[in-house]
Amino acid sequence: MVPIATSTITSSGFEPAGFFLPDLFNDCCYPLRMNPRSHRVSRASEQWLFNEAHVSEPEIAKLRAIRASDLIAYSYPNADASHLRIPLDFLYWAFKLDDYLDGHGVDDARAMHLIAWAMRECCISALRDPINFQMDNPAGKICKSIFSRFIETASPGCTKQFIHTFDLFFIAASKEADNHAKGHNHNLESYTTLRWDLSGCKSFFVFIKYAARMDLPDEVVSHPMIMAMEDATNDFISWSNDICSYNKEQSDCDTYSNLIAVLMHERGLDLQGAADYSGKLCKSVIQRFEDSHATLPSWGEEVDKQVAIYIQGLQDLMVGSLHWYFDSARYFGKDGQTVKQDRFIKLLPQRPL
Template sequence: MIAPTAMYSTTIPNSKPSEFILPGLFSDCHYPLRLNPHCYPVSRASEQWLLNGASLAEPKITKFMGLHAGELTAACYPDADAFHLRVCSDFMNWLFNMDDWLDEFDVDGTWGMRDCCISAFRDPINFQTEKLAAKMCKSYFSRFTQTGGPGCTERFIHTMDLFFIAVVKQADDRAKGHIRDLESYITVRRDTSGCKPCFALIEYAAQIDLPDEVMSHPVIMAMEEATNDVVTWSNDIFSYNVEQSRRDGMHNMIEVLMDEQGLDLQSAVDYIGQLCKDSVQHFEDNRTILPSWGEELDRQVAIYIDGLQNWIIATLHWSFDSNRYFGKDGHAVKRNRTVKLLPKRPLH
């Protein structure tokens, strides 16, 4: 883990804060934002697929339509053709909904969902299930396997398993009211983020299949980790307001820092901002020491690294374009960086 360089005060003010200021995440991140030309038709078709497959009802339909996961997907995979973009978009819509569903699951329910979905990935054609979420896995993954290489396919399934296992730990923490220390939180969060299977989709979307000797290289792994950390830790900042209003902030680095280090809200946000800045620097430092595997593999590695970079910049911009974190105020918040705290929901 990269230790932040700045020092922060740990005095907790007597009065509760009413707002906090976002760190200047864009000032540290100058990557170009690109949008796939197939974005809008694919996004709309994928949304319809999710609505049909998940049987959502209001108010969840309206909430889902404000997510704009298709636009995020189109910025993460800007060079994919329409077929591959659609599979990625279906997965992303499914993953966001799965994330919301699992918030309401206990440990046993999460294990059950994991068994069902992993079985669907292992044999998307023949596996039979009545679970809507797993039927949707069969739908997008049967299309994935038509062109996905063996290495990339295995990486996707393995990292999805890591996601479910980590979400089980999160459900257990939630049931016990347990807030993790920073180190163990980061370990679990790198898997609950769902970033790792999305990185396998970089290979899938580009129709490449990198060998294990490349994917297990420390420099590649460090760049993946730095990408995951920027995406995930900035997401903890963006999602905190909604989570604290639901009284559900335990699986969030802000809450972890306030609990473990006694930081006030703004100091915790600033601390995470520094960690994000350090992670972008870590990404760039590793880019300069990438080894060579020969001309053709180097070309494919460059595509993969470009895909990681797309993930960093796409999620930063999308977080303000989506209604998920800031409602209709995303563009104003992006401009003035002030987040006004929502009132906490009444206890039942």
Template sequence: MSTLISPDHFILPDLVSDCTYPLRVNDNCEEVARVSEQWLLDMANHSERKRRAFLGLKAGELTAACYPDADAFHLRVCVDFMNYLFNLDDWLDEFDVEGTRGMHDCCIGAMRDPLNFETDKRAGIMTKSFFSRFIETGGPGCTERFIHTMDLFFKAVAVQAADREKDVIPDFESYITIRRDTSGCKPCFALIEYASRIDLPDEVAEHPLIRSMEEATNDLVTWSNDLFSYNVEQSRGDTHNMIPVIMHQRDLNLQEAVEYVGALCKSSIQRFETDRKNLPTWGPEIDRDVAVYVEGLQNWIVGSLHWSFDSERYFGTSGLEVKQQRIVKLLPKVSS
């Protein structure tokens, strides 16, 4: 390490300036976000502390920026899923491997048959609620992609739980692979199709350049999230984050690791743009749907960046100040 003195802050890379895409917000944001928040609170049975934290999340605002053209019905399903996903992520942080697998079986079972699947678990009931509305209009390819990527999410979280139990910090390449699934971005990309009322043919959805653009988007959202969430996570000793992985493997100090991750974020946007220029043509109708999908990925890049400072999840009520000054003061460690 280049220093033995523990830092009391770090400086974020200027990710917002690196991203020049227009930020648009769905006109239905306010109404749908508030209704969905009540839906989640009615189902989740949170304590007062968790209720306050949830309302500071502002997942509806994130969703409205990522799906700015969705009508109210489709936006509502997307917001419900986003609220559900964040809560699922928080719940799973406290689960061991066996508990995570049980959650997987419950939620995936509810997606496979949301009308008839029987469960008394809160997560399963919530899954049945939003997914029974999803299947009303979701195309067959889009629906299958959503369920498949949620399956990947649960399996990756089980690996994360195993690492947590053993107090293991994964190597860099292993972390990247698993983080692309624990991020939960992949099912959110299937929601781009759902919200836009399109259903890409499998040969298009599986094209190497489409997959590469999805990966670049996932990486930007994920690596930037690791930067934004690091402070809260380090305070509670959570090492499932790119920064401690980089510090451990590359022998970097905190600021050096932060700048390394920032460079990865910038390169992911450059990769996205290179792939966009090289996309093939599939004919006018499919090309139109592909353009809609690619713009949806772009919306995820810019929408997630700006929301991270508006939400209270990472910086409390200081998000705007952090966005402007980029200085993050480290929180004290929480004793277990």
């Protein structure tokens, strides 16, 4: 179920100049850690991407400004260089894929549904047979490059889970494009359910286990409290991302898949009211995470140690992504640290369609 939050419905007869961010850092106060190996891993990953995806200026400068390596360094602070490299390669590729699948209006939605499904067939084929898979499609070739290195040290459980979660992303992306084409408007519950897969977080949950070189037993992976903590982590990362990306997306006239826009439409909230409501939702899922953590059973000393590492990894993902939104130029340009301090977002003008 979607957590309950309260908000005052407000309205105004003019377009707002901006809105204040909720105090997300007060609610997500886990310690921020950073992997000291990220700098040299970043250089190698960037060069790999630029070569594999045939990236040239000015896109190179744009990708570097994203500071993807910081997000991965925050998320996997204890990983060795080789186990840090795979999530970073995957993230760089995911950004390129996300930018390609996003930013399309209703007129393009039907085409994007077909494109997302075709991309799924290509990429999942590469994951299921990375040795024999052959295709000229750059997306498939990049998937093959990442996954062939991933399986060198990944456990059987991690391998299976990674393929499954990546497939869920493509299915969700295709469904979202189809929903958009049909003019379907989300409510909070339907949006949350789809966002769990569309966010891509589930693949990065797998990387926690991959980076720690562990394979949790099935009884742990499928335990309701572990799954509840994963859902809470997914909600926090997805919803805080929606809050921070709203300005960029409204400027691109592409707020269809954004929590703030969903709340404005469903609840009749103005922009500030929807932002405040979103912040309360984020606070509620942190509490849900902690409540689930407090009720975990014991599986024995050795398994409990692995579970503790996994839970720490979920916390690292939440706090690391939150700090990264303001470090990266992806959402706030060069103003991230000012926005982080003042918490005010001045709305960008909308670009012509």
